Amino acid sequence: MDSMSGWVMNRRELGLGVATASLALGAANASLAQVQVTVPNTIPPALDAQIGRLAQDIQPDVRKVYELTGGRPVWNAERLRALQDIASRAEHHALHAGDYFDFVGLAAQPDTAEVRSTAAALGYAKVLAHGRIAPETVEELWEMQKNSVDVASGLVGALNNNNLPAWFDGLAPQDIGYKNLSAGYIRYRRIARDGGWPAFAAGAQIEPGASDPRVPGLVKRLTLEGDISPSAATAMGNSAVYSAAVQQGMRSFQTRHGLGVDGRVGPATQRSLGASAEDRARQIALNLERRRWLKRDLQPERIEVNTAAAIMVYWKDGQPVHSNRVVVGSHANQTPSLERDFASVVANPPWTVPMGIARREILPKGPGYLAANDMYINDNGWVVQRAGPRSSLGYVKFELRDSYAIFLHDTPSKGAFNLSVRQRSHGCVRVQNAVEFARLLLAPDPTKLERFDTAQVSGDTTRVQTGRQIGVRLLYWTAFVDGQGRVAFREDSYRRDTKLARAMGIDVRLPEVVSEAPADKDDDWV
Structure with a gap:
């Protein structure tokens, strides 16, 4: 046992x-x-x-x-x-x-x-x-x-x-996140003890309106997880038709799992459907363990980035008030689990390229490449990218104190925010709508906000201190409770669930990550 x-x-x-x-x-x-x-x-x-x-x-x-x-x-x-x-x-x-x-x-x-x-x-x-x-x-x-x-x-x-x-x-932990996740664990354990849900056989994509023998089992699974109501499931009976009602349940499932929400049962969705109720219960157990590691008293104003979900949440007065999608480190360049104070906002930041990236990915391409990307080599031998529309940091950087050169920032590459798998950077955190988020943080002090807005218009590099304590936590949670009170899952992009499960003696089999797009050219610089 x-x-x-x-x-x-x-x-x-x-x-x-x-x-x-x-x-x-x-x-x-x-x-x-x-x-x-x-x-x-x-x-x-x-x-x-x-x-x-x-x-x-x-x-x-x-x-x-x-x-x-x-x-x-x-x-x-x-x-x-x-x-x-x-x-x-x-x-x-x-x-x-x-x-x-x-x-x-x-x-x-x-x-x-x-x-x-x-x-x-x-x-x-x-x-x-x-x-x-x-x-x-x-x-x-x-x-x-x-x-x-x-x-x-x-x-x-x-x-x-x-x-x-x-x-x-x-x-x-006494916070609502731990308690709700604990309740979710009990629920999934009960499902597992009662026999779980029908195993999903991977195969051809299930399209809207199609007839497929896997649909009745899919309906049972979605009903057990709460994506389809029991009354709706009863009305569906044992029909093999992938109807609009089943598609609606599938969209709920896809949202909870951070998948592309299209209602189709394609490769990524099928892999997520491959997890058993026992596997999901054990994945919740791993994330309850991660939460027990952390101090209980949290700063009432803080920024939390879940690197497994590639989502950022801004908390003020102890309540979540704003959320953004983010792009975080790739599997090869993982964003660490880190807790630091947020120090300042930098408008129009230049980017001093880390030596390793410069040697491997920039300098071998020659002077023409540097010029085309507004880069130069400074007197100390570092490659620097000038501030401006081509800057890999975009129009704003959020500086953290003593953070191993890990920080939050804007980006000129907006397309990655539309992907479901957003582990693509060299370790830093790219923030969707970053300029608007910076204005939200500076809004309590009109003078600071005006300085930032003026810099955005002029293009001058300007550092604006926040003037108050804001914590930043970079977390890795592959199971959590979403804003609708549902247990949400993310696949183990960094393989940290696998390593923790081994240390805890837990046998868990989680789906492999399916990315719908390759990394763009220079997409993982920062």
Whole structure:
């Protein structure tokens, strides 16, 4: 059984384990009404020896718990029952309770049940608070602000205040994105347990009005995912006709998956249809893990770029107020997971070409190519492209502090924004309608906005400071809940799902990405 199946242990077994373990602990805990936090004392040698036999990564936290309680036991029957209820809700976080809690095993070894109960509680708490996997081990460049919780002190405080369930509930992210995605996970797991949806056989494209034997299975699949209503599906019956009603459901499916929305069942759509309900549930599990890595307190004004979806969302006062399509790094030149402050807007920016791009892709083409693209070599040997209509940065650049030369910018190549697969750049983020977005950011200060507008008219290179703190987060989320409350999926363009799944021991088979257009000439410069 892999780590994504067998989600909740049999409640009767849990109850028997709790009851037996509680009897073993009863004498020591009969008078324990509250864990008392004390000045750290020496832990009794027998207890310390048991702690030393635990996994090394959990020993410091377990030892801290007993230092804070003066070496006294902390578990009684009531608290173990609360821990059982907490374990039963692990599926809401796409976690397997049996990976953390072995109540039957506690009963089998009552002499060590106290310490192992503490270790189990802390291990599960750390996963909820920080995630199972260190993000740096599965991404080449991951520089986000991590969540940080002292789980040992938190557990003692929760026991002290008799609010163990509430404390555990608060460790996972509390934002609507995590909660909605968690609900989506439960839904897809239920679909998978009930047998999933009919497998889709890849083949010829299904055109509007055509008759195809795959249509009835397609209708069932779209109904299970919410793209077709049950009443509409009933009206369709078992018809093999790819009717207007089925096409409407398919457009909903295509929108959720970031595909070209044409109602036809072509190659890219067929590949997305190839994923099973179990695969999609497991993909959601990977993205819940990514969200657990991140700090919980977010800046109320921020820019978030989902590089898997190639979408940017601008948040103000804690609410999403604006979204744009973006073009992000290609598979070979991935946009990293990065969190930085937004510093300034630069109108009419010149582009200093990175040395690697200049050597590989520009200088070999000769002086004529440089001249044709408004480029020159400066006194320090760098290739520079002048500001203007041909500039690869377009008419505005959004500077980030200390961002490895990764930034957001305009582009003269607007056509890529119309593609569904927009992983095409050298790593920077091209923003659709970038000048209008810059004006939106500067609008709170009319003076700054006027400076920017004046520069746009004159063509002068002008840096305008925002004058306030705006965060930028470059994220990689292949499963998320969209503005209509539906679970949306994106294919694993950077293969990061594959790597994370391997680290978590999850067997998931995701569709390959299908791009509808090759990269244009010089399309991936920046």
